[in-house]
Amino acid sequence: EVQLVESGGGLVKPGGSLRLSCAASGFTFSSYNMNWVRQAPGKGLEWVSSITNDNYIYYADSVKGRFTISRDNTKNSLYLQMNSLRAEDTAVYYCARSEGGFTFWGQGTPVTVSS
Amino acid sequence: TVVTQEPSFSVSPGGTVTLTCGLSSGSVSTTNYPTWYHQTPGQAPRTLIYSTSARSSGVPDRFSGSILGNKAALTITGAQADDESDYYCALHMGSGIWVFGGGTKLTVL
Numbered sequence: 001e002v003q004l005v006e007s008g009g010g011l012v013k014p015g016g017s018l019r020l021s022c023a024a025s026g027f028t029f030s031s032y033n034m035n036w037v038r039q040a041p042g043k044g045l046e047w048v049s050s051i052t053n054d055n056y057i058y059y060a061d062s063v064k065g066r067f068t069i070s071r072d073n074t075k076n077s078l079y080l081q082m083n084s085l086r087a088e089d090t091a092v093y094y095c096a097r098s099e100g101g102f103t104f105w106g107q108g109t110p111v112t113v114s115s
Numbered sequence: 116t117v118v119t120q121e122p123s124f125s126v127s128p129g130g131t132v133t134l135t136c137g138l139s140s141g142s143v144s145t146t147n148y149p150t151w152y153h154q155t156p157g158q159a160p161r162t163l164i165y166s167t168s169a170r171s172s173g174v175p176d177r178f179s180g181s182i183l184g185n186k187a188a189l190t191i192t193g194a195q196a197d198d199e200s201d202y203y204c205a206l207h208m209g210s211g212i213w214v215f216g217g218g219t220k221l222t223v224l
Contacts, residue, residue: 037160057211100166101149101150101205102162102165
């Protein structure tokens with residue numbers, strides 16, 4: 001069974017940092033492109049970042065220079081290092097596997113940026 | 116570039132509805148890999164359709180994806196009460212960039 005389990009969310013002050021993790025199981029993690037998508041409270045979905053199976057990396061303009069996506073295929077894990085956090089980064093962050101679109105999602109981890 | 120969706124739509128039980136996903140400038144094509152998701156409050160999104168028309172595992176064939184004119188389309192036939200949900204599309208804009216539409220709130224009544 002395919003599973004994606006996010007962790008690492010929480011409350012952080014503006015300007016602070018957090019590292020999100022996504023543990024994958026039930027599929028060959030190294031073969032897939034992986035992504036982070038977020039959803040602010042009461043808002044729609046927003047693509048954040050992608051990393052391909054051969055480590056090409058892409059970011060939304062809203063997080064470029066502040067967030068860093070990475071993966072560890074030996075641990076079947078995806079990460080999102082978030083620095084210089086702002087109030088507008090408050091959202092549920094979802095890990096998603098992609099193949100011609102986001103085809104499988106985790107349950108998400110909430111991030112709140114507030115003083 | 117903005118991805119456009121109808122803010123809301125309603126359908127009668129047993130009816131057919133087509134939701135669309137367009138671009139503020141230009142036409143949607145298969146090279147945008149249109150993808151459709153639905154989401155109920157408090158839940159994670161679930162993928163319905165990817166790569167324009169491929170149905171995700173476990174999705175009933177009441178859901179179908181296509182290109183209609185210059186937009187991507189999601190058609191739901193035989194609408195059921197539990198189809199009431201928010202529906203989002205996403206388009207690949209090239210250079211690894213994805214953009215979501217603002218979502219359509221579907222009411223079944």
